[in-house]
Structure formats: C-alpha cells, structure tokens
Amino acid sequence: xxxxxxxxxxxxxxxxxxxxxxxxxxxxxxxxxxxxxxxxxxxxxxxxxxxxxxxxxxxxxxxxxxxxxxxxxxxxxxxxxxxxxxxxxxxxxxxxxxxxxxxxxxxxxxxxxxxxxxxxxxxxxxxxxxxxxxxxxxxxxxxxxxxxxxxxxxxxxxxxxxxxxxxxxxxxxxxxxxxxxxxxxxxxxxxxxxxxxxxxxxxxxxxxxxxxxxxxxxxxxxxxxxxxxxxxxxxxxxxxxxxxxxxxxxxxx
Numbered sequence: 001x002x003x004x005x006x007x008x009x010x011x012x013x014x015x016x017x018x019x020x021x022x023x024x025x026x027x028x029x030x031x032x033x034x035x036x037x038x039x040x041x042x043x044x045x046x047x048x049x050x051x052x053x054x055x056x057x058x059x060x061x062x063x064x065x066x067x068x069x070x071x072x073x074x075x076x077x078x079x080x081x082x083x084x085x086x087x088x089x090x091x092x093x094x095x096x097x098x099x100x101x102x103x104x105x106x107x108x109x110x111x112x113x114x115x116x117x118x119x120x121x122x123x124x125x126x127x128x129x130x131x132x133x134x135x136x137x138x139x140x141x142x143x144x145x146x147x148x149x150x151x152x153x154x155x156x157x158x159x160x161x162x163x164x165x166x167x168x169x170x171x172x173x174x175x176x177x178x179x180x181x182x183x184x185x186x187x188x189x190x191x192x193x194x195x196x197x198x199x200x201x202x203x204x205x206x207x208x209x210x211x212x213x214x215x216x217x218x219x220x221x222x223x224x225x226x227x228x229x230x231x232x233x234x235x236x237x238x239x240x241x242x243x244x245x246x247x248x249x250x251x252x253x
Contacts, residue, residue, distance in 0.1 A: 011205045014054045018203030020224045024056035025074070029099055032074040032121070038131035040075035040116035047104050058220075060182040061137035063107040071112065072100040077131060078118030085110035094121070109139035143173035143181040143221075145246035146188065148238070151224075167195065167229065167252055171240050172222035182221045186242040189215045195227040195236040 005012075011019055016027040028041035043057035047068035051057075063069055073080045080101045081091040085108065092101045105112075113136040120131060151168035173184035190197055191214065199211040202219035209216050216223055229236055241247035 008208050009205050010208060013056075013205050018219075019205060020201040020203035020219075020222075022203050022220075022222065025059070025072070026054075026056060028074040032076045032100070035076055036120065038077055038116070038120060038133040040073055040077065040080060040114055040133040040135050042112060042114055042135045042137050043072045043074070044112075044137070045070050058182065059137060061107075061109075061112045061139050062183055065107060065109070067107050069105050069107050071103045071105050073102075073114045073116065073135075074100050075114075075116040075133065076121045077116040077133060078121070080114050080116040083111075083113045083115070084108060094118075111139075112137045138179060140179045140181050141175040141177070143184040143186065143245060144176055145174050145178075146240045146242060146248045147172050147174045147178070148240060148248050148250045150250060150252060165229075166198065167227045167236060167238075168224060169227070169238060169250070170222060170224050171218070173218055173245060180221060184221045185217050185219065186245055187215055187217050188223065189241045190225050191239045191241075192227050193237040193239075194231070194234050195229050195238070198226040198228055200225040 016024055016030060018024060025043040031039055044060060045051060045057045046063070047070045057072060071082060075094065077094070079091055079093045082089040082103050084105065089103055089105060094101055113134060115132065115134045117132045118130055149170040151170065171188055173181040173186060175181055190200060197214060200213065200216040200223055202216055202223035204219035207217065207219065227236060227238060235251050235253045237249060237251040239247060239249040
C-alpha cells in the first residue's frame with residue numbers, strides 16, 4: 001500500500017501481474033530476459049502516450065484509423081519482423097541496450113503479427129541453433145457476449161489439493177467471432193447454484209468494490225471469481241450476465 005500513490009488506488013500499478021493474477025506487459029519483458037524457451041510478445045500504446053516507463057502497455061490492436069501506434073516486441077531471440085495484414089513492416093535486430101524491438105505503425109484494422117527468429121539471448125559461445133516464435137494481435141469488433149473459462153489445476157497440483165477445493169473462473173468479453181475484447185469494462189453479475197461466491201477480482205488497483213460483492217466491472221476485458229462448493233459430491237453451476245452482453249453459464253461436477 002505504501003507505493004499506491006493515494007486513494008482510490010489500493011496497490012501499486014507496477015509489477016508483473018495484476019491483482020487478479022493476469023500478466024502485464026512487464027511480465028513478458030522479464031521473460032525475454034530470463035527465459036530459456038523461445039518467446040515473443042506484442043504490446044502496444046499510442047505513440048504520443050505520456051505513460052511512465054513502469055506502467056504496462058496494452059495487448060490490443062484497436063485504435064483510430066491512421067494514428068501512430070508504438071508497437072513493442074518483447075523477445076529473447078535475436079531479430080523480429082513485423083507484419084500488418086500480411087505485409088512486412090520491416091525486420092529489426094534486438095539490442096542489448098533496449099528492452100524490446102519497437103516500431104511506429106499508422107493504425108489499420110486487421111492482424112498485427114510478429115515473427116521472431118535467430119539465436120536465444122541466453123545462448124553461450126558459438127552455439128549455432130536458431131529458433132522461431134510468433135505472436136499476433138487482431139482488431140476486434142464490438143463485444144457482444146461473456147465467456148467463462150474454469151481454472152484447471154495441473155496434474156502435479158491435483159495430487160495435493162484437498163477433496164473440496166475452491167473453484168476459480170475467468171470471465172472475459174468476446175466479440176461475435178469469439179475473440180477477446182481487451183477494452184471492454186462492462187458490469188458483470190455472478191450467480192451460483194450449489195456453491196457460495198467468495199469474491200470477484202478484476203485486477204484494477206483503482207476499483208474499490210467490496211470483494212464479496214456479486215457484481216464487478218471487467219477490467220481490460222476480464223475478471224476472475226472464486227466459488228466454494230456447498231457439497232463435495234454436488235455439481236456447481238455459475239452464471240455470468242451483463243446488461244449488453246449475452247450471458248453464459250457453466251457446470252462443474
């Protein structure tokens with residue numbers, strides 16, 4: 001709280017993860033420094049943005065036609081080529097003095113894709129292996145539906161979880177093609193049958209909604225919520241709804 005810069009912020013906006021556990025652009029920046037697996041990740045912001053260097057960028061390709069957008073590629077490979085709707089916008093080499101490979105691109109709707117290639121930054125000596133990684137952002141249409149994604153523990157975690165674990169769900173806004181809509185902030189209502197809603201978190205450090213409230217706004221298009229089963233051997237059904245988005249539900253047995 002000491003770095004929150006005052007009410008209504010309840011936490012610092014710096015760091016690698018939001019309060020909901022979602023990755024910020026800084027997460028992929030650090031990954032590009034330390035990961036031994038080939039990776040690349042696209043983030044964007046308006047070229048005239050006044051954002052501080054510690055503030056996260058956006059995983060979005062929805063802007064105004066023609067405006068200049070700064071595109072960053074975080075990668076641990078030696079070079080990257082950027083494509084917009086299949087047309088190359090140039091290949092650039094990674095620099096040890098910069099944390100990312102950057103372009104200024106006049107916005108056009110469509111698909112922004114980066115193809116990174118070359119040696120891993122962590123390779124030592126004269127290793128000759130080369131790798132590839134790619135990432136893309138797509139322009140989305142208006143959000144029209146809510147989607148639910150239950151959290152599933154790994155096999156390793158399943159072996160040590162108690163018999164009656166908490167259930168975690170991610171909710172996100174989607175367009176007519178099912179694509180994630182990063183910019184949506186609709187109010188979402190959560191109802192449960194066979195379980196008790198324990199809390200909703202959207203990751204917005206400035207959102208001081210009561211944690212146990214049954215409704216909360218999406219932040220950057222998504223949120224998570226937790227449910228405790230009422231009975232270990234009974235199914236749990238959760239439903240999410242919003243005024244302008246199609247509702248959705250899922251049952252966990």
